[in-house]
Amino acid sequence: MSPNHTAARPWDGPHAGLRPSDDELARRRTAVRALMEEEGVEALLLYGSPGLDGEVNYLADFNVTREAVLVVPATGEPALYIEYFNHVPHARRSARGCEVRWGHEQIAETVADDLRRRGLARTSVGFAGLLPVQRYHALCEELPSVNFRDLTPVLRRLRLVKSEEEIALLRRGAWLTDLAMEALAREARPGLTEYDLVALIEAAYLGAGGQTTIHYLATTPMEAPVRCVPAQQPSRRTLAPGDVLLTEISAQYRGYPGQALRPFTIGAGPTPRYQRMYDVAVEAFERIAAILKAGATTDEVLDAAEYIHAEGFTICDDLLHGYGGGYLPPILRTRRTRAHPHPPFRFEANMTVVIQPNVITPDEQAGVQVGELVRITQGGVERLHTYPMRFTRCG
Known part of the structure; x- marks a missing residue:
């Protein structure tokens, strides 16, 4: 059965959530330039590659297709440099609020030329994003008089609090993700391979305009388990009655993903041990969700x-992390599973986080994981997903 892409959609409202408005992009540029002034930089270089392009997408409304650098001067028009020449036409049609140019064979040298033309070869320049060391060294060699500063943490701090339009886009990502969960609940059965499950997941949202952020999964027999957390790559393993399926799925729309984590059983109900792990995971989720609100602290979550x-039990995966435009702070583990104490952090309204307790046995052989993307409000959390919290029996 094909998913119903024409059903009522949860992101509909004051803003349709298709793309950020011109006013929204102007608001972001103003906020970033205020940050630049506060940090004392004359330009900001935003680096992006596929899956690591939250900074570029934030200001240019563009999902990077290979490698790109957005040059944002304190005054003047930004320029987006695209690595591959055949990617430039698409970028020119898609990116907004900037001039799109080819980055040539060495994109760092091309960016350095841009800064020289703007008269910024002897100033302080910030950069943000996971800039490769080769690109950084090339910039330093081309512009030895520039003081380069990593502003990734301060820019990400700025992006933690979402606008109403960003929330609308995240609702769409959550809806697309829920389509994948519904497809698994409907179609997963003995005889399918993990590769087949991935095909089901992607087919659920690609036709609705979604794109893949991640689809982690793992299957293992409940009576003799050897996996406790969703795996980053699928295997050829064939599902059999009595298996458990662990999932972590994020489908996105224009860089704004949802994230849902649910367990499923195949051809049989959960065993008592798996039911107990699931019950503990759900209780942990609900306890954390009950604490989260504007003004709550990470210490309260860890308590x-x-x-x-x-x-x-213990955990393998993170307990909670910021999400939406990247993998964002705070990134929390339990106190007993983290090497160093967590830095202090206070939640604010319109931050978005994933609560995702991954309850596992101490020997790391068995586990379940539940969770989803939520919005922090003044009085609590708003769940952005509609797929129910349940341990579904499939097949």
Whole structure:
């Protein structure tokens, strides 16, 4: 059965969520230039590559297709440099608020030329994003008098609080992600391989305009498990009755993803051990969700997470992380599973985070994971997903 892409959609409202408005992009540029002035830089270089392009997308409304650098001067028009020449026509049609240019064979040298033309070869220049060391060294060699500063943390801090238009786009990402969960609940059965499951997941949202951020999954027998957390790559393993399927799925729309984590059983209900792990995971999720609101602290979240250890379990994956335009702070593990104490952090309204307790046995052989993207509000959390919290039996 094909998913119903014409059903009522949860992001409909004051803003349709198709693309950021011109006013929204202007608001972002103003905020970034205010940050630049505060940090004392005359230009900001935003680096992006596929999956790591939150900074570029934030200001140019463009999902990077290979490699790109957005040059944002304190005054004047930004310029977006695209690595591959055949990617330039698409970028010119898609990117907004900037002039799109070819980056030539050496994109760092081309960016350095841009800064020289703007008279910025002896100034302080910031950069943000995971700029490769080769590109950084090339910039330093081309512009030895420039003081380059990594502003990635301060720019990401600026982006933690989402606008109403960003929330609308995240709702769309959550809807697309829920389509994948519905497809698994409907179609997963004995005889399919993990590769088949990935095909089901992508088919659910590609026709609705979605793109893949991640689709992690793992299958293992509940009576003799050897996997406790969704895997980053699927295998040829064939599903059999009595298996558990662990999932972490993020489908996105124009760089704004949802994220949902649910377990499924195949051809049988959960065993008592898996039912207990699921119950503990859901209780941990609900305890954390009950604490989160504007003004709540990470210490309060970590206090609630001690419940997992009190029940005799531990975790593998992160407990909670910021999300939406990148993998963002705070990134939390439980106190007993982190090497160093977490830095202090206070949540604010319109931050978006994924609560995702991955409850596992101490020997790391068995586990379940539940979770989803939520919005922090003044009084609590708003769940952006509609797919229910349940341990679904398939097949």
